Amino acid sequence: MSVIGLIQHAALRLTDASGESGRILLSLFIMLASAKLMAELFERLRQPAVVGEILAGIIIGPSVLSLVQPSSATEVLGEIGVVFLLFTVGLETRPGDIRKVGRIATAVAVLGVVVPFFAGWGLLVLWPGYSAIEAVFLGAGMVATSVGITARVLSSMGFIGAAASRVILTAAVIDDIIGLLVLAVVSSLAEGRIRYLHIALTALIAIGFAILILTVGGRAVRRVKPRVSSLRIDHSFLLFALVLCFGLAAVAGMIGIAGIVGAFLAGVALSEATDDTRLHLQAGALTEFAAPFFLVSIGMKLNLSIFLSPAVVALAAVVTVLAIATKLIGCGIGALTMGRRRALQVGLGMIPRGEVGIVVAQIGLALSAVGDKIYGVVLAMAVLTTLAAPPFIKIAFAPETRLPQDDDEVLDQPLG
Amino acid sequence: MSVIGLIQHAALRLTDASGESGRILLSLFIMLASAKLMAELFERLRQPAVVGEILAGIIIGPSVLSLVQPSSATEVLGEIGVVFLLFTVGLETRPGDIRKVGRIATAVAVLGVVVPFFAGWGLLVLWPGYSAIEAVFLGAGMVATSVGITARVLSSMGFIGAAASRVILTAAVIDDIIGLLVLAVVSSLAEGRIRYLHIALTALIAIGFAILILTVGGRAVRRVKPRVSSLRIDHSFLLFALVLCFGLAAVAGMIGIAGIVGAFLAGVALSEATDDTRLHLQAGALTEFAAPFFLVSIGMKLNLSIFLSPAVVALAAVVTVLAIATKLIGCGIGALTMGRRRALQVGLGMIPRGEVGIVVAQIGLALSAVGDKIYGVVLAMAVLTTLAAPPFIKIAFAPETRLPQDDDEVLDQPLG
Numbered sequence: 069m070s071v072i073g074l075i076q077h078a079a080l081r082l083t084d085a086s087g088e089s090g091r092i093l094l095s096l097f098i099m100l101a102s103a104k105l106m107a108e109l110f111e112r113l114r115q116p117a118v119v120g121e122i123l124a125g126i127i128i129g130p131s132v133l134s135l136v137q138p139s140s141a142t143e144v145l146g147e148i149g150v151v152f153l154l155f156t157v158g159l160e161t162r163p164g165d166i167r168k169v170g171r172i173a174t175a176v177a178v179l180g181v182v183v184p185f186f187a188g189w190g191l192l193v194l195w196p197g198y199s200a201i202e203a204v205f206l207g208a209g210m211v212a213t214s215v216g217i218t219a220r221v222l223s224s225m226g227f228i229g230a231a232a233s234r235v236i237l238t239a240a241v242i243d244d245i246i247g248l249l250v251l252a253v254v255s256s257l258a259e260g261r262i263r264y265l266h267i268a269l270t271a272l273i274a275i276g277f278a279i280l281i282l283t284v285g286g287r288a289v290r291r292v293k294p295r296v297s298s299l300r301i302d303h304s305f306l307l308f309a310l311v312l313c314f315g316l317a318a319v320a321g322m323i324g325i326a327g328i329v330g331a332f333l334a335g336v337a338l339s340e341a342t343d344d345t346r347l348h349l350q351a352g353a354l355t356e357f358a359a360p361f362f363l364v365s366i367g368m369k370l371n372l373s374i375f376l377s378p379a380v381v382a383l384a385a386v387v388t389v390l391a392i393a394t395k396l397i398g399c400g401i402g403a404l405t406m407g408r409r410r411a412l413q414v415g416l417g418m419i420p421r422g423e424v425g426i427v428v429a430q431i432g433l434a435l436s437a438v439g440d441k442i443y444g445v446v447l448a449m450a451v452l453t454t455l456a457a458p459p460f461i462k463i464a465f466a467p468e469t470r471l472p473q474d475d476d477e478v479l480d481q482p483l484g
Numbered sequence: 485m486s487v488i489g490l491i492q493h494a495a496l497r498l499t500d501a502s503g504e505s506g507r508i509l510l511s512l513f514i515m516l517a518s519a520k521l522m523a524e525l526f527e528r529l530r531q532p533a534v535v536g537e538i539l540a541g542i543i544i545g546p547s548v549l550s551l552v553q554p555s556s557a558t559e560v561l562g563e564i565g566v567v568f569l570l571f572t573v574g575l576e577t578r579p580g581d582i583r584k585v586g587r588i589a590t591a592v593a594v595l596g597v598v599v600p601f602f603a604g605w606g607l608l609v610l611w612p613g614y615s616a617i618e619a620v621f622l623g624a625g626m627v628a629t630s631v632g633i634t635a636r637v638l639s640s641m642g643f644i645g646a647a648a649s650r651v652i653l654t655a656a657v658i659d660d661i662i663g664l665l666v667l668a669v670v671s672s673l674a675e676g677r678i679r680y681l682h683i684a685l686t687a688l689i690a691i692g693f694a695i696l697i698l699t700v701g702g703r704a705v706r707r708v709k710p711r712v713s714s715l716r717i718d719h720s721f722l723l724f725a726l727v728l729c730f731g732l733a734a735v736a737g738m739i740g741i742a743g744i745v746g747a748f749l750a751g752v753a754l755s756e757a758t759d760d761t762r763l764h765l766q767a768g769a770l771t772e773f774a775a776p777f778f779l780v781s782i783g784m785k786l787n788l789s790i791f792l793s794p795a796v797v798a799l800a801a802v803v804t805v806l807a808i809a810t811k812l813i814g815c816g817i818g819a820l821t822m823g824r825r826r827a828l829q830v831g832l833g834m835i836p837r838g839e840v841g842i843v844v845a846q847i848g849l850a851l852s853a854v855g856d857k858i859y860g861v862v863l864a865m866a867v868l869t870t871l872a873a874p875p876f877i878k879i880a881f882a883p884e885t886r887l888p889q890d891d892d893e894v895l896d897q898p899l900g
Contacts, residue, residue, distance in 0.1 A: 090734070090737025090738060090743060091737075092559075092560055092563050093563070093567070093730060093733045093734045093737050093743040094734040094737065094738070096564070096730050096734075097727070097730040097731050097733070097734040100723075100726060100727055100730055101727045101730075101731065104717060104723050104727060107717045108715055108716060108717050111715075111716035111717055112716055117717060139556070140555070140556045140557050141556050141557065141559070141560035143508075143557070144508055144557035144560060144561065145560065147508050147509070148512070151509070299524055299527075300524060300527035300528055301520060301523045301524050301527055301533060302772070303768065303769070303772045306769060306772055307516075307520050307772060310516060310772075310773055311513070311516055311517045311520065314509060314512050314513035314516055314517075315513050315517065317509045317513070318506070318509045318510040318512075318513040321506025321507075321509050321510065322506060322510070327506060327509040346765065349762065349765060349766060349769075350765065350766065350768075350769030350772075351769070352719065352766075353719070353722060353765075353766030353767070353769045353770055354769055354770060354773055356718070356719045356722055356723060356726075356766075357726055357770055
């Protein structure tokens, strides 16, 4: 036996002792390192880093290199990742901004939900080879704009303060909530019957929950803040923020909407109560660590072999084009009172799909209501819309930076 | 059906849709909130917060309230928690300090390993009802001082800069490494045969790995730092630090020592290369979030019902007393050249057991080499030594703060 052979043998045998823990650490390392390598590559190609991280997941996952397998461990990390992602977006959102652009944003969100849903549903009803329930799931998967991805793209390009950006972010949050209600309807459909009363109740509870946190959350946080600061444990305010984040996420989960909405609302309530830059930096660190696991675990679930079928590729292409066109038209109409150019900006900004669409597809897969193909089509649509939007957003927003004053007028006058 | 019944029913049905994710978020919330409530309670009682967090795990775990079950999800979070804990301790350690106190610390560590090991092993050989392999595991479980717990106790009491503290921290790291080598021996024993050559090789590789990182790690990090800063991704230095942390942890796992040693070494290398307070704050946030999951998951694994047997309680008591006495004597003798009072401080500071001892017990349990009882005894010993040490540490260090200058003399003269 050679020396190298001996070392390998020894390493293998002794790894068994710390086996499980060693394997987990290796998986975490591979996921984090590959995500960030791809993110860097995409940044250099002037493409959104999020797309690079999803592609990293596809590459290291079972479809290509099979370095890491999706497991309940990668699942829980992905869950934590998206919770922190939305929590951080919430921290950067002022409830005042949401209230100010509320009416336009609601119109944008509602039209941006209705148009894509019926387009996706109608398409698959006409397209041969898919079930009626898959058509409903595809429609539901096309509904929600990705708050996280939109916010990242807009802020990395420096447009986060523009009037259209505020409308986009607020509308994206509202359509996330609508998307999750659609999901509740669709899931009960998949189980054989719709319980209208329960869904109406859930909708009411969910809307009430969101309004409650948005109206009194900030004040409540401000009131308990001195008491939190007087606690003896270290970093008490950060820990309070984290407990609030997971607490509201758990409440959201219990009343039937996705946990990420609760995490977002926790962030908004905290942002109103404090300007703590330490908290921003700390929450940012948590997101930087955890978000890659969310994006990578999305990619790992994609079964690439479905794209060997030309029919599936054609469907994915049509769905993607439809996803772009329907948001552009639906949201654009909703924002027309802001003027045509801003309506175009809003429409383009709402194009990227992400978290919620993929969550819809995952739940469809878990309920066996949706096959590998529709899961892959929704995932491809989410990735491609995210890839397609940034160049257009850039062009549409480009002159914006030169006219910052007229922006506030546009917002203040018709809404004030 | 009452309105409340309807709401509950609706909530239950709709939770099914987001089911798995909702359950995970609820578990995370319960673990985090209970850990921090108990930490706050223990701080107010002037007891170490870590003990409160372990007790929180016992309370919410299957032994008492059964609110959260140990699962692969809680496992992976616990793993990440201890990795960040040791990474942060590494960040606060200067390799220069390690080199300065190296000789005394090595003597302290070696004697602090040998004495408790043979005491624990000898005790269980004589005690009726346990196997020879359980005796070896008990000895191994008594070996390693908890770096994380010791560092937390010393820094929360403001003694982290004292001469004895530096010796304690360095010796604790060295005995962690020795403890993990002992674990490798013990694990191969449990599997039926000892492979001396492989263990010798592992020891050599592990020591070489540690020395390599301690000698050239800092310089290497300093050299790549400008290139890392020029990367396009956000928070590139934090992400580099995290990749390094999990990378070295994975390497440590592959060469047969525990991942936490790699995480610690990554922290030390980074601390030498940078004074980045942002990195400290960000790593601190990650530890604050993740460490509770480590401590809670330790507690959740304890089967309280074993303590219904008076014989087990008696054994746990004897083992705890022995664990305290042997570290005090072994480490005290190792530090005698520093003078009697400092030898006493070092001996007391080395008493708390933790991570590694519990890891040993866990691996013994996983290999079926150790029963529930010895697992519980080791866990009780780890918790009780952590509880017992702080008051004594406080008394022994109390006059220290008044004599800061003579401290450096003591260290510089005999070692310089």
